[in-house]
Amino acid sequence: MTAPVLTYKDALIAANTALGDDARRRFVGYGLKKGRALGTLKAVNETQIVETPVAENLMVGLATGLSLRGLLPVIFIERMDFILNALDAIVNHLDKLDAMSGGAFRPAVILRAVVGNRNKPLYTGVTHTQDFTEALRTMVSFPVLRLATAENVEPMYRQADQNQQSGLSTLLIEYNDLV
Numbered sequence: 401m402t403a404p405v406l407t408y409k410d411a412l413i414a415a416n417t418a419l420g421d422d423a424r425r426r427f428v429g430y431g432l433k434k435g436r437a438l439g440t441l442k443a444v445n446e447t448q449i450v451e452t453p454v455a456e457n458l459m460v461g462l463a464t465g466l467s468l469r470g471l472l473p474v475i476f477i478e479r480m481d482f483i484l485n486a487l488d489a490i491v492n493h494l495d496k497l498d499a500m501s502g503g504a505f506r507p508a509v510i511l512r513a514v515v516g517n518r519n520k521p522l523y524t525g526v527t528h529t530q531d532f533t534e535a536l537r538t539m540v541s542f543p544v545l546r547l548a549t550a551e552n553v554e555p556m557y558r559q560a561d562q563n564q565q566s567g568l569s570t571l572l573i574e575y576n577d578l579v
Contacts, residue, residue: 408550408578412440415557419510420444422472428463429476430454437476438514438579456482460489460511464497467507472564480513480573481530487539494569495540506567510560517576524576533573542569550578 406414419425420443427441428450436442441449450466452459456477463473477483483490490511498506516528523529537544543563545556560570 406550406553408553408575409439411550411553412547412574412579413442415553416440416474417443419472419474419557419561420448423448424470425472425474426450426463426466427474427476428452428459428466429478430459431478432476437512438478438576441476456486457489460486460494460509463509464489464494464507467509468505472508472510474510474512477511477513479524479528480515480532481527483511483513483532483536491539495542498567508564508567508569510564511569511571512574513571514574514576519577531573536571540569540571542571544571544573546573548575548578 416437420427420441425448427437427444427448429437430452431437432441432449433446433451436444450462452462459475459477463475466473477486494507494509515531516524518529533544533546543559545559547553547556556572560572563570
């Protein structure tokens with residue numbers, strides 16, 4: 401008998417639930433308490449959720465600080481288009497703090513950025529569906545991974561967790577059309 405195939409959303413829920421099993425994990429973003437990151441954090445303990453205003457640069461800065469305090473932050477950016485608002489914190493701080501501090505500070509976070517739906521009803525528009533994966537890969541030294549199928553969600557989340565545990569950030573690109 402073969403195991404049932406998980407949907408993309410089920411795979412995201414399982415992967416985030418597994419991350420949440422570590423009490424040091426903090427999920428940072430806006431709309432997390434009510435919307436639970438499009439339902440993907442439904443099994444995560446409420447005490448691990450850090451609700452923020454809609455301010456992506458602040459979210460990355462906050463998560464960088466939490467990481468420096470020994471916590472394991474996961475940032476949820478609901479639309480990849482708005483990751484542009486966080487580029488200073490991502491490119492000039494999160495990615496470079498280890499080098500700038502001579503190795504004294506090595507923050508590591510998991511960033512989740514969602515490319516909005518293009519093929520589903522209620523198209524979210526051109527300012528909510530841009531995919532900056534290739535540009536981001538040229539801007540940061542840490543992995544930028546596309547979660548293009550349900551089957552690669554779990555291994556890529558596992559890789560991101562291992563990276564973070566080793567002091568390396570990871571950006572996971574998710575696709576709302578697959579949810």
